[in-house]
Amino acid sequence: MNSYNTEDAVFALATAWAKSAIAVVRVSGEGCIRTLSKAVKGRLDINSLPGNSAHYCTLVNPSDGRIVDDVVLTLYRDGHGYTGEEALEISCHGGLQVIRSVLELMANLGFRQALPGEFTLRAFLHGKMDLTRAEAVNELINAQGRTGRAMALNRLNGALFKRISAIKAIIVDIMSTVEVQLDYSDDEIGEDLTFPMAKLDNAISSLNAIADSFSTGRLYSQGARIVLAGPSNAGKSSLFNYFLKEDRSIVSEQKGTTRDFIEAMCEIRGIPVRLYDTAGFRDLSESEIEEEGIRRSRSLLEAADIIIYLVDSTDTSSIDSSVVSDPRCIAVLNKADLRELHKDGYLNLSVATGLGFERLCDEIASRLTSDVSTSDESALVIESERQKENLLRAVHALDAARSAVLSDLPLDIVSMDIQEALEALGELTGEVTTDDILDRIFGSFCVGK
Ligand SMILES: Nc1nc2c(ncn2[C@@H]2O[C@H](COP(=O)(O)OP(=O)(O)OP(=O)(O)O)[C@@H](O)[C@H]2O)c(=O)[nH]1
Ligand SMILES: [Mg+2]
Structure with missing residues (x-):
């Protein structure tokens, strides 16, 4: 995945490729409801139906009118649903042949087969969730045990994002103290500049504690x-x-x-x-x-x-x-x-x-559990190596800021270190991203999620 085009509509089977009672095919992207309406039999006009609603209908092949399946369509309008864009979920019968023909119909209608994790990626790009929550989606799907599941759910509900945001607020506060001083010329700096060292130490130890929870999360x-x-x-x-x-x-x-x-x-x-x-x-x-x-x-x-x-x-x-x-x-x-x-x-x-x-x-x-911090299901624990790397990068930068202050180095050096810490945390939550980061995260998802 390297170009993050959200302009076309994509589809994928969201449930397992296996015989089951029902299967769900997802479609997401601007105009997908209008496109699908061509395959809806009878007088039902899905274009005039409201979002967040479900409707029983029959899908047919527009070219020959042959019935594909009786399905339940759930419609989402812009800004709603998982991806935050116009989307559909088709709940069809779960036979392999039925699934195959619904997927064929989607391709014939001109939808593109979604890439791994593309629905969650779209949700992220549309601001429906930050990166820690997006990663938690995959972590929850892959959770092996009860505790791991609870911990992933906690992150999906935003526990990690909120904690990081709170620490970031402290760092921004430190940064503003430094910047106020930087705004004065050298001779204006009062003797009484007091660097908020206690706040910095507090941020460092909070970030370290989250990074340390990695071995617990992984286990x-x-x-x-x-x-x-x-x-x-x-x-x-x-x-x-x-x-x-x-x-x-x-x-x-x-x-x-x-x-x-x-x-x-x-x-x-x-x-x-x-x-x-x-x-x-x-x-x-x-x-x-x-x-x-x-x-x-x-x-x-x-x-x-x-x-x-x-x-x-x-x-x-x-x-x-x-x-x-x-x-x-x-x-x-x-x-x-x-x-x-x-x-x-x-x-x-x-x-x-x-x-x-x-x-x-x-x-x-x-x-x-000898090097594990907790088995408390509600504890804030990370299991993503990427998140750990970003946390340690932030800790490292704040440590450097600390040493710079202690050695009386110029404040712009301190400011650069603090900025670096903020960037690392911005990368963690996804305010700053690159295609590489997104590739690394969403490439490991399954298709349909
Ligand atoms: N009395 C008694 N017999 C046991 C116990 N544990 C296993 N056995 C018996 O020991 C025999 C070997 O058990 P297995 O579990 O097949 O041993 P294994 O280590 O898997 O053997 P291999 O696959 O051949 O390497 C069986 O007849 C078991 O019923 C035990 O605690 N007490
Ligand atoms: Mg044996």
Whole structure:
């Protein structure tokens, strides 16, 4: 996406490309209602209908009059609706063939297929939302867990924008003090110039606190990767199923049951987790397939946030100490119901009875949240790397302003630093944008949003 033309009307399927009860096709852009009216059967004249209204009608192909579908049309006039421009939503039947023919009709009417995120981009360009809210739209759609969803919703409701605006007001205030002084000539500057250092420090620490919330936001939005590893027959697949509360992975007393890794999403203490069951490590693997499985397990270990290394307490002969000593590793002695063995640094667990499971979950949560500031769903937390970069840029500039004041450097240098901080925050909320920034943000959206 590089030219942000909002003059033509665009369309896209807003719901999933899958069979469902209804599907929604969105159209947005000046004149789209008039264009679509050519495909509305009968005497219904949608051109004379008010905005923010929904109407049952039949869509036909204007060239041959053949019926496309019976639909509900929702109309939005300028300034309303999601994009803030004239727009339509067509709720049609959700069969794949129906969706296909409605989309074909849109293309035949001359609408252009929308680019990823183009509806939200248009909403942004029309001042319907600032950039932090636009990003929150995507973050909300991609949220993996309950907490991440609540945090994204908080940003969508403007919590981040309001906080940044409040800090910006403080910085603007500091700037005006500096500018008043700059307006005087050198010899007019009174001895009593007092730079509002407390305000500056306050702004720096507030911005730092938001930037620091990034690791929290990322954890709750993207989740953690947890890999179950260990010798074969230790009970990895049993534990995997126990976490998921369903029989996903095959469990058997035979060694080498799991050949390839299996992954699934779950939540542990409210944290979204991508859990991996892997092939057990064995020195004497019986086949090439199993060896490949073991190789894959090892490469998964490299990317893991946490490794749960499971050992059978009745057979501790093949412990891989290089994995156990990894700082990401939680070592667990399973089958405590068969043998209660105490080993330094190992948690005891019995997947069969559930004994020790809560303790294991506590340990996982405490590891994952060690550098996380809060799990409060209503907390202001960011998950966008771009936002973090802008916050740190602002902090850096304000730090420079601070040092300049302390070293008695000329006030225009201080003023330039403060200006730079304001620009970074302006970029964060979208008052200052470039095509690059917009590309980076909206390119990651799905088509139809
Ligand atoms: N008594 C007892 N048996 C268990 C426990 N956990 C697992 N088992 C049994 O141990 C055997 C191996 O379990 P799996 O979960 O298949 O072990 P795995 O680590 O996935 O094994 P591979 O996939 O072969 O590497 C099965 O017969 C399980 O029922 C436990 O806590 N207590
Ligand atoms: Mg297994």
